[in-house]
Amino acid sequence: MKKVPSKILALLMAVSVFGCVSSKTGFTPGTYQGTAQGFHGDITMEVTVDSGRILSVQAVEHTESPGISDPAFERIPKAIVDGQTLAVDVVAGASFSSRGIIDAVTLALEKSGADITALQNKTASSKAVRRDSKTETADVIVIGAGGAGLAAAIAANQSGATVIVLEKMPRAGGNTIISGAAYNAVDPSRQIPLGIEDSVDLHFTQTYEGGDKVGDPALVRTMVENAYPALQWMESLGMEFTPTVFTVLGGLWPRAHKPVKPLGTGYIDTDLEYINSHSSQITLLLETEATELITKNGRVTGVKAKGLSTDYVFNANKAVVIATGGFGANIELRDRFNSMWPALTNIKTTNHPGATGDGLVMAEAVGANLVGMEYIQLLPMGDPDTGSLSGNIEQNVENRIFVNKSGNRFVDEGARRDVMTKGLFEQQDAFMWVILDRHSYPNPDVKNNFNETIAELIAQGRAYGANSLDDLARQIGVNAENLKAAVADFNRAVETGGPDRFGRTLFQDKIDTPPFYAGAREPTVHHTMGGIQINTRAQAIDKKGNVIPGLYAAGEVTGGIHGSNRLGGNALADIHVFGRIAGTNAAAEK
Incomplete structure (x- = not known):
């Protein structure tokens, strides 16, 4: 989230109070805002004009990907001001963000009474870039x-x-x-100390059968046999992984390696x-x-x-x-x-x-x-606002459950990704809550797999925390009795080791230690x-x-x-x- 400093914003807003219509350009001098859809959500742009010119264009607020969208936010406003035109090029690789910026600026200029058609057709006053x-x-x-x-x-x-x-x-x-950066490889040096039995043959079988035996067996075999040597090759280049492994969403087995640095x-x-x-x-x-x-x-x-x-x-x-x-x-x-x-x-x-x-x-x-x-692979783990995986509160598969808007479980949370997502589509509004407890976040500063602390997510309204399931249910708007029953059902399966009534077999800790946490998720397109x-x-x-x-x-x-x-x-x-x-x-x- 990026915002204009409050002092500058206040100054620019003050300018808009004293606007007057220009018969020459149609601008009403002042400061105006427009909001349009970008790649990850709304983009709000602010435009300041006088009677004859566009004076400034700047971003007020957006949730576009840092780094990827930055050139669009740097170049397009400058091109609009330099050329006094909306006929500017989108930035390659950030076309959705670019169009969102241009659309938001267009809406802001409409509020000023500008002749949008003329601005869209106007050739930039600066010389065209000569291509070599x-x-x-x-x-x-x-x-x-x-x-x-x-x-x-x-x-x-x-x-x-x-x-x-x-x-x-x-x-x-x-x-x-x-x-999320999880890397699957059979790795006895990390798995055996944790009591995890694994083999390349098991990785092959789970991969091949997990893809409904549609994949090319020779390619699958090549991948699973070379996964650990490739990991060692990366380590030889300086790549660092943590000393443990875990089960990633839809991974079916604890063989996922986690990098030391966040994300990828x-x-x-x-x-x-x-x-x-x-x-x-x-x-x-x-x-x-x-x-x-x-x-x-x-x-x-x-x-x-x-x-x-x-x-x-x-x-x-x-x-x-x-x-x-x-x-x-x-x-x-x-x-x-x-x-x-x-x-x-x-x-x-x-x-x-x-x-x-x-x-x-x-x-x-x-x-x-x-x-x-x-x-085409969908995940059940998309942010409801952006579709991204950021904000996902789960730390591993074993210690969390999914509940729908009624507070009921509906699927094996350790199943294949397509199975979980199909189950989610059958729920009201294709919406669910991830539920877990202190076992996943021993303190508020513990980070998820996307370098975000649970405290930050709660402060942003992207996650909820409570010292009781009743309070958590109240905060997220689900039936408290259903939520408590869902957690109790999961906890009984942890005691027996499963499988539970959904066929789930992956368990570690009960959900029984406050604070309890919840995070909202929806289906999102993830992999082709x-x-x-x-x-x-x-x-x-x-x-x-x-x-x-x-x-x-x-x-x-x-x-x-x-x-x-x-x-x-x-x-x-x-x-x-x-x-x-x-x-x-x-x-x-x-």
């Missing part, structure tokens, strides 16, 4: 600077290749940097440290959007791209790696391929705004086969399991089943690994295992 053309060459070109792309770039460089990484967003990180920042920081220290061999270009794969005699040989002021041709001596992520933020593509869920048009997403499926379009244009596109078909070498496959020479793919842009449902914690394993494989093999191309 440039050609660059490297051994490997990587499209996308999320977890998979950066892993591919590092692995390629470690294999002796020079690398150029293209990222359309203003920052690196993709979905990885805003993820540890992965991306580690990658960028390597890239920065090898800058003579790896070039990372932000705000550079790949638009087309270049082919010659059936082989992918490079990439065409657009920068802010430059049109590029990037030639690859060896190969191209596509790591552009999924299409969870592309409503049109979601609706086109969705066959599993009710209409997704009004369902928010956990994804960053750049997850729009660009790589799928480019790959299909050169003959790549797309598989499993109908398999479909994408480019690849083999175990991460080579892209065409519609006839043949390898496309010179083209590799890794991460959420690929399909065939997770089947119809992805286990929680498997995405981070997937992107690093196959990112590493793609980079290594791309560097070895002849």
